[in-house]
Amino acid sequence: MANSKKPTVAVLGTGIMGQPMARNLLTAGFTVRVWNRTADKAQSLAADGAQVCTTPREAAEGADFVLTMLSDADALACVVDSDNGPFAGQHTPIWLQMSTVGIDGNERLSSYAAQRGIPYVDAPVLGTRQPAEKGLLTILASGPDEVRERCQPVFDAVGRTTHWLGSAGRGTRFKLVMNSWVLALTTATAEAMALAEGFGLDPQRFLDTIEGGPLDVQYAHVKGAAMLKREFPASFPVDGAAKDARLIVEAAADAGVQMRVADAVAVQMKAAADAGHGREDMAAVWNVVSG
Numbered sequence: 001m002a003n004s005k006k007p008t009v010a011v012l013g014t015g016i017m018g019q020p021m022a023r024n025l026l027t028a029g030f031t032v033r034v035w036n037r038t039a040d041k042a043q044s045l046a047a048d049g050a051q052v053c054t055t056p057r058e059a060a061e062g063a064d065f066v067l068t069m070l071s072d073a074d075a076l077a078c079v080v081d082s083d084n085g086p087f088a089g090q091h092t093p094i095w096l097q098m099s100t101v102g103i104d105g106n107e108r109l110s111s112y113a114a115q116r117g118i119p120y121v122d123a124p125v126l127g128t129r130q131p132a133e134k135g136l137l138t139i140l141a142s143g144p145d146e147v148r149e150r151c152q153p154v155f156d157a158v159g160r161t162t163h164w165l166g167s168a169g170r171g172t173r174f175k176l177v178m179n180s181w182v183l184a185l186t187t188a189t190a191e192a193m194a195l196a197e198g199f200g201l202d203p204q205r206f207l208d209t210i211e212g213g214p215l216d217v218q219y220a221h222v223k224g225a226a227m228l229k230r231e232f233p234a235s236f237p238v239d240g241a242a243k244d245a246r247l248i249v250e251a252a253a254d255a256g257v258q259m260r261v262a263d264a265v266a267v268q269m270k271a272a273a274d275a276g277h278g279r280e281d282m283a284a285v286w287n288v289v290s291g
Contacts (some may be wrong), residue, residue: 007031007064009154010086010093012056012079014042016234017125018069020132021098021158023048028157033059037075060086060093065154067096072243073105080112087118087199094119094147096154098139100179100240102247103254106172119147122168125159126182128235136160140178142171174223176251179244180262182219182225187265187281187289189220193227194290204228223283232280241282267273 008031011022018034019041023228025032026049033051037043042052053059060066066086070076076099079085087143088092095118097109106122121143131137137159141151148164155162165171193203197239207224210216226232245266252259268285277284 009065009067010059010063011067013069016129017132022050024135025157035059052068055084056085056086057088061089062091063093065096066093068099070099073101092118096123098125100124100175102246103251106169110168120168122150122171124171126178140171141172142166143168168228176248180248183241183245183265184261185219186223187268187285189224190286190289226283226285232284234281236282237279238272238282238284239278242273245269
């Protein structure tokens, strides 16, 4: 009889996104090992059945997949290219790189993988904390055709939809396209509502007026509600938004595309981070728009 046991996944990075992704993998029946630079953030997963490891190498030893969900390319490079890195042993798992690292960052990481014969799948995600908790992420996957079938059950456990986009690197590029829209929409919502308030109008009227019409989008209501309450529990923090906005601006310049809106969004997100809102949700850009 064939072995029906599901594969082992090493999840490196158990923050806002990595923790619920690991939990959904456990729910789906995968064996999950976890590691995080701040060990306390991984420890809570032990109660769900995850093996909490002290090093990335320990987490990856014998695993079928290494799933990375860290803050940026520099953090990832430090983790993977070390004596205790996930690929330091003789075993060669498939690397599911699901962080947002930008084009240059992805090229650094994919080059590292190619030099060591590591199957590399560039698969950033669309979605924030709540979709991650519900397993409703959208995965923008790109990588070798021969590993797609093996990867799909992992993606199905953490996401609602997987878009396979071609060779590794196309996932990262499309993530920047999508994030340019999300960040611009959040900032535009803040500016429209702040302008209404500056005119002495009720900013709720903006949300009420677009509702159900051709200008409506649900994201404006989600972020607008946080702005009205002045409460910003982190679903996607300002620090991450500022980092992604910078990656978009840099990539657009390299591609010869003029994105003045993206330039302005990057300025606003950096201002929010510099003003001390870095760990709050990106809707906290309201604080620097509204004055």
